[in-house]
Amino acid sequence: MIPVGGITCCLSAAALYLLGRSSGRDADVLKSVSRVNQLKDLAQLLDAASKVLPLVVAVSGRVGSDTPINCEYSGLRGVIVEQTAEQHFLKHNDAGSWIQDSALMLSMCKEVPWYLDDGTSRVHVVGARGATGLVLTVGSEVFEESGRSLVRGTLDYLQGLKMLGVKRIERVLPTGTPLTVVGEAVKDDIGSIRIQRPHKGPFYVSDKTIDQLIANLGKWSRLYKYASMGFTVFGIYLLAKHAVQYIMERRRHWEMRKRVLAAAAKKAGQEEGGLNGKAENRSESTNKDRMMPDLCVICLEQEYNSVFVPCGHMCCCMACSSHLTNCPLCRRRIDKVVKTFRH
Template identity: 25%
Template sequence: MSVHDQAAAAVLSQLALAGDGAVLGLGLAYVAVRCILKFNADSAALTKIKQAPSVRVSDLRSLSSSGDDYSTTPIDQHDDGGKLVVVRGSVEPKSALEGGGNWKSLVSAGGHGVLISQESGEKGVILQRTHTCIYNEWRGFFGWTSDLRTLFARSWKEQESSTMRTVPFILVDPERWPEPSHVVVDMEGSRHPLPLTTVYHNLRPVTATPYTFLQALFGHQYPVGLLEEEKLLPVGKEVTAIGIYNMKHETPVIKSCKDLPFFLSDLTKDQMVLDLDFKTRVLFWSGIVVGSLAVGILGYAVVRNWKRWKEWRQHRERQEQNSTSGDDPNDEEPDEDNGDVPDGELCVVCLMRRRRSAFIPCGHLVCCRRCAFTVERDLLPKCPVCRQSIRGSVRIYDS
């Protein structure tokens, strides 16, 4: 770790421990609340997935004709009249319905209805191309600018660009295809992760230029490579779709449910249940542990600050009592304190008057009365010698 990184870490640690850990406690409380909210959302999704029926594509029409008898729980019913179901099927382009189930004839006729990878030549219904610029960073002679970017922003430049193309596709039973039993997959509004397969992966180095040398000299990020990837959802791949099923114009359609973390996945229903069950357990115990730490740290910070405030109040009251009782630190014998005082008896603060006050509880006799009262008036009074917190001072008289 460089000197700049160590300084940044020290500043962040001091900020986190500010107020006797109050900032750290608030941060942990925020994390605990997020864990609990995520746990509630995943628990609700787990309950929905458990109660959703797992059917084959050929059984969907019979399911819709059976009305609401397939499930007695209202959790599967939605506002648009659809039903939450889990369907396992094979991916086929929607245009294959018009070609008698033979998508190869469609490809040979011009590639209509499917997407073809430019690099690998594989066919699919969803094609995603990603270009990622890989940056390297040498701090150079003015590398402190990179530390500022690290603290306040991840990067000033967009490092990744991605494009996605989709054609209409359906799910069918792989054993019965090309029979007409199918369900249309509606991708509109879906933000769920997709079970894409990487078909092309290439990393190309970027040729250095004089401008690259200047970037390195001033500690700026400069590109060293370009990563190109192509991912697609291939035709014939068997996936699981979990979403809202209904009939639109006598066509079976399934679309994503925003309350669920899955839509199209390689996992089966049982695997989804196990995955969500594990995540909910982790989130539950994480929320309890982090929440307990947050409560403990915040409680400690509140108690410590409350005690400090009470000590400050008591200290102010003692000062007011001393001022009203006539015990003025300025009422000292000028001849005795301001005369010829040996160096070993001078006040360590003003170096003019004789040491007269000992601090409590450390007992150090290092200040005159006037400087001792000045030290006591601080918000967090500490002994000038040992830096220990003090509660007050007492005047020492020579025998």
């Protein structure tokens, strides 16, 4: 049998180690990025670093937009708005009870061009939805009860459903939110500066400062590595336990085989001493049959004296047969055990 538990633990340990290594690498990169204290200095920094582009920087400011979105339910003004609608209902299962479930009906997202503003200048942010660390604020969460007609409700009931209502959630990145963005700084031909995902390196959009991001990444890196060590030790323990059990099982098998062969040799010697010349007249097949002991295949101590019905095999003693439900030879189910007597 394959040691699934041990292999799973070792694979989990490898995955956690890679996650910890990735977090640690991102923390080291964030320590080395250029920090821009005022956005007005970013243009000069880009001009001075034209030979070392792409330039990954960390900037901070408040979210703003020339064309913000007016949220439908919360009334907030934002630059990224996500709306989801979930249908909640009761479902009749096979056990005869009703369980609550839900299904996604609607999921849509709107985003308008936006920028960070710290009072000294503006920097546009592109592709923030795919960045790490972006958390949208729950602006509104409304549950609308089901208003289905009697006919529709009856049809749903016949199908094993009871509609409860629709839950609508609106998440938004409001204007005025302070953010820290780590990404590649690019200056176009008209002098406009934007921050975007770098070809290589981290891309963060977070409400935490750069120092908080570095501290969190370092903490998660350590946690991942400790968890990886724990899974590794436990996985090795499971694999070693399985290996020891396999070795012990093989050892028991060989010991059992030696006992059977020893019993066969002993019985063959006793029969040869009593039969004398009569053994010479028996066939070769009969001699081979006598070499095999009439011992129970379970305990290897008592002679077998029971017949399994309906398969007809006879290989166990009555004491061992009482604990069996299937024949050890053909695996067929035992309906009845008949005791035999030897003369």
